[in-house]
Amino acid sequence: MLGIALICLTDYVSAIWEIRLARDVFLTPWTVRIAGIPLAEVFLLGCALALFAKVILASHLRFRWLPLDWYVGIALVLTLYASVVGAFTFTANDLLQEFLYDVRLPVDYIVTYALVSRIPKSLYQVRALWRLLLIYGLVFFATNVTGWLIWVYGFGYDPLGALGLGALVLTDVGNVFFIAYLALMGMVVLITGIATPRVQRIAGALGVAAFLLLLTSSRRGQIVAIAVALTLSLVFLATRRTLRRLSLLVPIAALAVTAVVSLGIVDLVKYVHGVFTLLDSTTPSTAMRRIGDENAWLNLERHDLWLTGLGLGRRYEYFIVFPEGENVTAFGENELGQDWRHTLHAANPVVASWLRYGVIVGTFGVILAWLMPLYAWYQSRRFRSADRPYRVLIVATLVAFFAPYVAVIGAADPKNAIISGFVFGLCSATMHYARPLTTRRGT
Numbered sequence: 219m220l221g222i223a224l225i226c227l228t229d230y231v232s233a234i235w236e237i238r239l240a241r242d243v244f245l246t247p248w249t250v251r252i253a254g255i256p257l258a259e260v261f262l263l264g265c266a267l268a269l270f271a272k273v274i275l276a277s278h279l280r281f282r283w284l285p286l287d288w289y290v291g292i293a294l295v296l297t298l299y300a301s302v303v304g305a306f307t308f309t310a311n312d313l314l315q316e317f318l319y320d321v322r323l324p325v326d327y328i329v330t331y332a333l334v335s336r337i338p339k340s341l342y343q344v345r346a347l348w349r350l351l352l353i354y355g356l357v358f359f360a361t362n363v364t365g366w367l368i369w370v371y372g373f374g375y376d377p378l379g380a381l382g383l384g385a386l387v388l389t390d391v392g393n394v395f396f397i398a399y400l401a402l403m404g405m406v407v408l409i410t411g412i413a414t415p416r417v418q419r420i421a422g423a424l425g426v427a428a429f430l431l432l433l434t435s436s437r438r439g440q441i442v443a444i445a446v447a448l449t450l451s452l453v454f455l456a457t458r459r460t461l462r463r464l465s466l467l468v469p470i471a472a473l474a475v476t477a478v479v480s481l482g483i484v485d486l487v488k489y490v491h492g493v494f495t496l497l498d499s500t501t502p503s504t505a506m507r508r509i510g511d512e513n514a515w516l517n518l519e520r521h522d523l524w525l526t527g528l529g530l531g532r533r534y535e536y537f538i539v540f541p542e543g544e545n546v547t548a549f550g551e552n553e554l555g556q557d558w559r560h561t562l563h564a565a566n567p568v569v570a571s572w573l574r575y576g577v578i579v580g581t582f583g584v585i586l587a588w589l590m591p592l593y594a595w596y597q598s599r600r601f602r603s604a605d606r607p608y609r610v611l612i613v614a615t616l617v618a619f620f621a622p623y624v625a626v627i628g629a630a631d632p633k634n635a636i637i638s639g640f641v642f643g644l645c646s647a648t649m650h651y652a653r654p655l656t657t658r659r660g661t
Contacts, residue, residue: 282336284335284646284647284649284650285597285646285649285650286331286335286642286643286645286646286649287335287646289586289590290328290331290332290642292586293324293327293328294324294328296575296579296583297321297324297325297328297530299575299579300320300527300529300530300574300575301321301529301530301531302529303526303527303528303529303530303576304317304320304528304529304530304531304532305317305529305531306529307526307528307529307532308531308532309532311533311558312531312532312533312558313531313533313552313560314531316531316533316560317530317531317532318531319531320530320531321530321531322632322635323631323632323635324635326632326635326636326639327635327636327638327639327642328639329639330635330636330638330639330640330643331639331640331642331643331646332643333639333643334347334639334640334643334644334647335643335644335646335647336647337647338644338647338651340651341605341608341648341651341652344608344644344647344648344651344652347644347647348611348644348648349417351640351641351644352417352420352421352424355396355400355424356420356424358396358400359397359400359424359427359428362393362397363431393633394432394437394440395440395630395634395637395638396634396637397428397431397432397440398428398432398437398440398443398444398618399615399618399637399641400424400425400428401425401426401428401429401432401444402425402444402447402448402451402614402618403421403425403611403614403615403618404421404422404423404424404425404426404428404429405422405425405426405429405444405448406425406448406451406452406455406610406614407421407422407425407610408421408422408425408467409452409460409463409464409467410455410457410459410460410463410610411459411460411463412606412607412610412611413607429441429444432444438503443621446621447614447617447618447621450591450617450621451610451613451614451617452464454591454594454595454613454617455609455610455613455614502542502543504565505540505542506540506542506543506548506563507563507564507565508565509538509540510562510563510564510565510570511564511565511566511569512537512538513534513535513536513537513538513562514534514562514564514566514569514570514572514573515569516535516537516538517534517535517537517573518569518572518573520535520537521535523572523573523576524572524576524577525576525577525578526576527572527573527574527575527576527577527579527580528573528574529574529575530574531560533558533559533560534558534559534560534562534573535557535558536556536557536558536559543563548561548563549561567584568580568581568584571583571584587619587620588620589620590616590619590620591613591616591617591620591621593616594612594613594616594617594645595613597612597649598612598613598649598652601652602652605652608648608652609652611645611648612645612648612649612652615641615642615644615645616645619638619642
């Protein structure tokens with residue numbers, strides 16, 4: 219059964235080569251479509267249905283409830299609600315393919331969660347999946363860097379990225395969330411020391427490399443998200459051992475940074491300044507997100523969307539135009555020059571949620587998301603002392619999902635939705651098998 223988990227990871231690996239330059243050139247599981255849906259997602263859905271049929275028949279129609287099923291159930295209800303709103307308020311300004319795209323994201327996430335959370339049958343198999351995720355992270359990182367080097371130095375492609383910020387192709391929206399997750403988890407494993415020395419070295423090196431990649435490609439939002447999530451994770455997981463290791467690692471990191479800067483390898487001042495200008499509205503990317511917030515407010519007010527929101531697949535009216543953002547790295551080709559657009563770049567997640575779901579439902583969703591790290595911390599306190607490594611992995615992962623204001627990982631596109639569903643499902647299975655036997659239900 220563990221082999222079935224490779225479906226999600228293989229599905230994600232196949233998307234690595236779907237960079238902007240080659241999107242319409244090579245045949246991959248993401249460019250070959252059946253009824254408009256990428257072959258990779260059709261394959262994933264088919265495997266999930268086959269697995270559930272087998273599980274239901276083997277369990278005599280009994281369903282096993284897992285600790286995070288309630289949250290995914292709420293996500294499913296919100297998806298159905300937003301789908302109904304979007305379908306019944308659909309206008310001539312909207313596109314059916316954008317509606318289907320918005321529906322696919324939560325479907326991919328929920329299906330992958332259900333698939334992965336039901337695969338493990340013991341804590342041993344859960345541990346195997348976590349190790350598989352680390353191995354995949356190494357393959358993912360190495361393949362992305364190699365592919366980027368081939369395109370830049372082999373084909374002379376200059377990946378300037380959105381708004382000329384120098385964002386690398388390999389940290390585009392399809393990859394940046396998982397790279398940020400690798401950076402966070404690598405640093406958490408290294409600081410807490412929950413694994414064997416060999417795994418600590420591998421995870422720590424991967425985490426540092428992923429963080430440097432984000433730093434040098436000017437992914438300021440993800441850097442801030444990692445800082446917030448890492449701080450929260452260490453607060454929730456603080457022990458004497460963690461504080462002792464942190465006191466040793468910080469001076470070592472400081473010496474390494476000093477050596478790199480003194481040798482002129484990296485212009486650290488440039489990147490640090492880039493992070494601290496995240497709230498500076500004169501910076502193009504920040505200005506575009508501020509304008510996105512203003513457009514969201516104007517749509518809520520002028521189209522009276524406070525109660526229902528736009529729903530899934532609906533376009534919003536683009537009242538304020540940002541000339542520097544008029545390129546395909548910021549919007550889709552069919553959105554450029556249009557008065558109504560689908561892609562929203564927002565700095566305020568609350569306003570973006572209101573625009574999608576309405577004030578009442580959107581506020582509920584945001585509050586629920588912000589409370590999830592506390593829920594993970596509370597649930598993991600009941601773990602056996604021998605299962606502390608799983609407590610660390612669960613708390614750090616759920617903080618990465620739901621860190622206040624910014625998230626390290628999320629379902630920004632189908633590839634991210636799949637990997638998000640994978641790690642979320644793995645956390646749910648871990649919480650089920652790592653808790654004391656007296657607290658388990660639905661076995």
